[in-house]
Amino acid sequence: MEPTAEPGSLPEIRLKDLRAGLPPVHILGRIVALSRREVTTRTDGRRRSVLSGLLSDGTATVRFTWWDPPAEGVDRGTVLRAVNAQVREFRARAELSFGWSTKIEPASELELPSVDPRSVPLRRVSELALQDDPFRLEVRVRDVSPRTVTVREERRTIYSGHLTDGSGTVPFTAWVDFRLKPGDVIRVMGGYVRLFRGVPEVTLDERSHVEGLPPDAVPSSPKSADALLSIGVAEGRGTGALVTIEGLAVGLAPPSGIVRRCPTCARALRAGTCGIHGAVPGVADLRARLVLDDGTGAATVSLPQEATEQVSGLTLSQALEMVRSDSTEARVEGELRRRLLGKRFRVSGGTRVDEFGLSVAATGIEPIQVDPRTAVAALSHALSERLR
Numbered sequence: 001m002e003p004t005a006e007p008g009s010l011p012e013i014r015l016k017d018l019r020a021g022l023p024p025v026h027i028l029g030r031i032v033a034l035s036r037r038e039v040t041t042r043t044d045g046r047r048r049s050v051l052s053g054l055l056s057d058g059t060a061t062v063r064f065t066w067w068d069p070p071a072e073g074v075d076r077g078t079v080l081r082a083v084n085a086q087v088r089e090f091r092a093r094a095e096l097s098f099g100w101s102t103k104i105e106p107a108s109e110l111e112l113p114s115v116d117p118r119s120v121p122l123r124r125v126s127e128l129a130l131q132d133d134p135f136r137l138e139v140r141v142r143d144v145s146p147r148t149v150t151v152r153e154e155r156r157t158i159y160s161g162h163l164t165d166g167s168g169t170v171p172f173t174a175w176v177d178f179r180l181k182p183g184d185v186i187r188v189m190g191g192y193v194r195l196f197r198g199v200p201e202v203t204l205d206e207r208s209h210v211e212g213l214p215p216d217a218v219p220s221s222p223k224s225a226d227a228l229l230s231i232g233v234a235e236g237r238g239t240g241a242l243v244t245i246e247g248l249a250v251g252l253a254p255p256s257g258i259v260r261r262c263p264t265c266a267r268a269l270r271a272g273t274c275g276i277h278g279a280v281p282g283v284a285d286l287r288a289r290l291v292l293d294d295g296t297g298a299a300t301v302s303l304p305q306e307a308t309e310q311v312s313g314l315t316l317s318q319a320l321e322m323v324r325s326d327s328t329e330a331r332v333e334g335e336l337r338r339r340l341l342g343k344r345f346r347v348s349g350g351t352r353v354d355e356f357g358l359s360v361a362a363t364g365i366e367p368i369q370v371d372p373r374t375a376v377a378a379l380s381h382a383l384s385e386r387l388r
């Protein structure tokens with residue numbers, strides 16, 4: 001028989017202090033994720049209802065399992081107090097189990113502990129890497145835009161863009177509307193980093209905490225703080241670095257122009273088919289993969305739609321119109337080539353180095369003014385080098 005206690009006789013502990021092997025605990029937390037299912041018990045074949053999900057109190061987020069929960073009144077966002085919760089261990093992490101002896105009651109948001117942000121280590125954007133430890137970012141939102149995705153047949157709006165500080169720029173995706181606007185200066189806790197095409201990306205979800213900071217908490221022009229690297233040196237940094245390079249546009253690599261993407265995962269379709277989701281109606285996207293050369297090497301720079309439109313002056317709708325009137329998508333690529341080649345650009349973004357050399361997923365691009373005669377000489381030199 002498990003020992004039991006009434007509220008009050010068992011001190012409340014923070015989720016960050018949960019350890020496997022503790023006697024039953026008294027905790028307070030908010031449900032930040034949950035799912036309900038039915039299981040058949042092995043002993044007597046009885047059907048039991050189980051809720052499982054994540055509980056957060058601001059100090060940590062832990063998994064929980066709730067046996068025979070009430071049929072309703074428990075939702076994402078519910079704050080609850082649980083007395084006599086069992087602490088179990090799963091993959092070396094503590095998690096909670098609420099059983100018949102656990103006393104659970106609704107609690108107020110105001111009872112949740114306030115977290116001292118200083119207890120979470122501050123990380124610079126340029127230092128972000130895959131890691132398990134909690135971190136804090138203090139950044140400026142460079143851009144943000146909503147996008148609709150389908151996850152397990154559910155339509156969801158996600159928000160993606162870029163975060164910058166003095167050290168660099170990183171893409172982010174938020175699965176919750178934090179009402180971010182370009183220029184907002186924010187503190188972020190409870191985010192995590194994943195690698196997307198070899199480049200670190202910050203993911204924010206229900207477990208993440210975002211709060212506003214004064215505008216001067218983060219420098220407003222991080223671009224000037226990004227050291228310019230030669231393409232050769234940038235390539236030497238390997239995959240996953242954030243770099244700023246400059247070079248002359250000497251080519252356009254495929255696929256450039258109109259690309260049809262999977263509406264779920266945004267991968268480029270091949271013959272109307274996504275490698276993961278099968279035959280899907282493609283979503284039109286405009287992109288350029290610019291080959292930049294600076295004499296020390298070449299880099300393939302992938303520009304997302306917004307940046308492609310910005311530097312080429314050609315919008316997706318104009319490109320689609322062009323295709324409608326003349327029915328060949330190759331013309332769009334030709335048009336991009338005409339508008340971009342021979343120009344010099346400064347690009348910031350995340351690197352990937354593979355058998356094709358250096359690729360940069362651009363998070364920022366700006367044209368650099370050059371003397372046209374110098375540009376022509378440099379272009380013909382670069383082209384003759386590539387043809388040799």
Ligand SMILES: [Zn+2]
Nearest residue numbers: 262265274277
């Ligand atoms: Zn897909």
